[in-house]
Amino acid sequence: MKKMFLKLVLLCLCLWRLDGVFGELVIVKDGDSVTLNSDLTEMKDDDVIQWKFKNTLIAEINKRADRITVYDDVLDGRFRDRLKLDNQTGSLTITNTTTEHVAVYYLQINSEIKRFRLGVQRELLDGERAVSVKEGDSVTLNYDLPEIKNVFVIQWMFKNTLIAQIIKLLDRIIVDDDVLDGRFRDRLKLDNQTGSLTITNTTTEHEGDYTRLINSMSTDFYLHVFVEMSVMEGDSVSLNSPLTEMKDDDVIQWRIGDENTVIAEINKRSDRITVYDDVLDGRFRDRLKLDNQTGSLTITNTTTEHAGDYKLLKFSERFSSKSFRVSVYARLPVPVISRDCLSSSSSSCSLVCSLVVNVSHVTLSWYKGISVLSSISASDLSISLSLPLEVEYQDKNTYSCVLNNPISNQTTHLDINTLCHTCAGI
């Protein structure tokens, strides 16, 4: 699942119909076809329809002159043999889409203008490396340096902007971290031996395409930055949008999982808030709260079914996204300390800390004061855990048995006086 999550890179994955009744959004995969619907069932005899990519005319139907024209040689031929115009409805189909087709499209029907935003979701390129990092952590982009005899220069680019380079001939490292609004300021480290680039204290602004050039040999990386959220079963978790206020034109969506299932949407343009809590077997039913100012999403009364990867997509002047990884941990039972009468002797008291649980990712430990004496972990669901301890009857230290998972713990303190005098016959 994690692998799949990394494989899909969202460039701007919307086909956005601002004027549509519903502001529907459609994902187009790299290489697939997409149809931009005119919403006309049939054109009238004197209709003129024009399709524009940004400001360039790419297709036209003039019913009056009975003319259909597709200008697919414009813009370096990026539309060549890729446009199909429906002569009944005026809808435009783009086949074999690539990231070059990402843009705003305008449809003019006589004097009425409709706006579409097309985005393409692409798979990782051949040879491209996917790297995933938790927001705030450091990440090093470093994969098998090719064997090159004479390395003259190693360069790193982020979305085609040079951010760091080593010029071996001059024995110089140049880190230009002031580019791109300073998002890399004081965050870049370039290793002068291996050429690897480390980004410290990552934020979602660092998500995107990186290219390493050694002499002229390039390797591509895609860095995926996610925010990690942990929550205890039954509690609420809030996934905070970076917006303080949504603008009038904004559309945001919350999606979950590899399938990118939409669970909530706010469309300011049509002033609509929609929560799709019936999807995925209803696991979100009555559990989603959407903040209509910021777009933040709260999941209440969580269960382990709500763990997963969430994405907030924002369609505005620019497309942007923010990823969250939610872990839901079970509530922990209290561990039980009991005396093991069979193993006890006259000089030492044998104890066992145990529990019957059906939770994962837990560790059971014996503590003496604040130091750990022993522990066992269970990463999968397990039925019973037990951990022995042997103490002298006169021992004056404090012992405790602690069960913990990454976000909580349950502790039982050992009372030697009470517990070690309960076996008959010793």
Ligand SMILES: *[C@@H]1O[C@H](CO)[C@@H](O)[C@H](O)[C@H]1NC(C)=O
């Ligand atoms: C519309 O397209 C169909 C097939 O693509 C063609 O048979 C028909 O002649 C066209 N009509 C006009 C008016 O161009």
Ligand SMILES: *[C@@H]1O[C@H](CO)[C@@H](O)[C@H](O)[C@H]1NC(C)=O
């Ligand atoms: C799709 O476009 C790519 C170039 O972007 C080309 O290599 C490929 O042959 C095209 N596929 C089809 C089915 O036209």
Ligand SMILES: *[C@@H]1O[C@H](CO)[C@@H](O)[C@H](O)[C@H]1NC(C)=O
């Ligand atoms: C490269 O690193 C080595 C040791 O790590 C150091 O001695 C050398 O000065 C560094 N070169 C540059 C250009 O920083």
Ligand SMILES: *[C@@H]1O[C@H](CO)[C@@H](O)[C@H](O)[C@H]1NC(C)=O
């Ligand atoms: C990490 O970056 C955030 C801003 O994005 C900043 O507030 C914080 O102080 C930085 N932390 C460290 C350890 O540099």
Ligand SMILES: *[C@@H]1O[C@H](CO)[C@@H](O)[C@H](O)[C@H]1NC(C)=O
């Ligand atoms: C936003 O939410 C507040 C309180 O939850 C409500 O009073 C307001 O009407 C909502 N606005 C819209 C546009 O739904």
Ligand SMILES: *[C@@H]1O[C@H](CO)[C@@H](O)[C@H](O)[C@H]1NC(C)=O
């Ligand atoms: C929380 O969800 C559980 C089922 O997962 C349900 O039994 C319980 O009533 C819910 N609690 C609240 C406060 O909604």
Ligand SMILES: *[C@@H]1O[C@H](CO)[C@@H](O)[C@H](O)[C@H]1NC(C)=O
């Ligand atoms: C443990 O929990 C899982 C799901 O949470 C459930 O399918 C399984 O039946 C449980 N096992 C026991 C022994 O309770």
Ligand SMILES: *[C@@H]1O[C@H](CO)[C@@H](O)[C@H](O)[C@H]1NC(C)=O
């Ligand atoms: C148990 O959790 C409390 C806070 O909830 C924390 O202060 C304490 O250090 C934790 N103990 C252990 C052994 O993890």
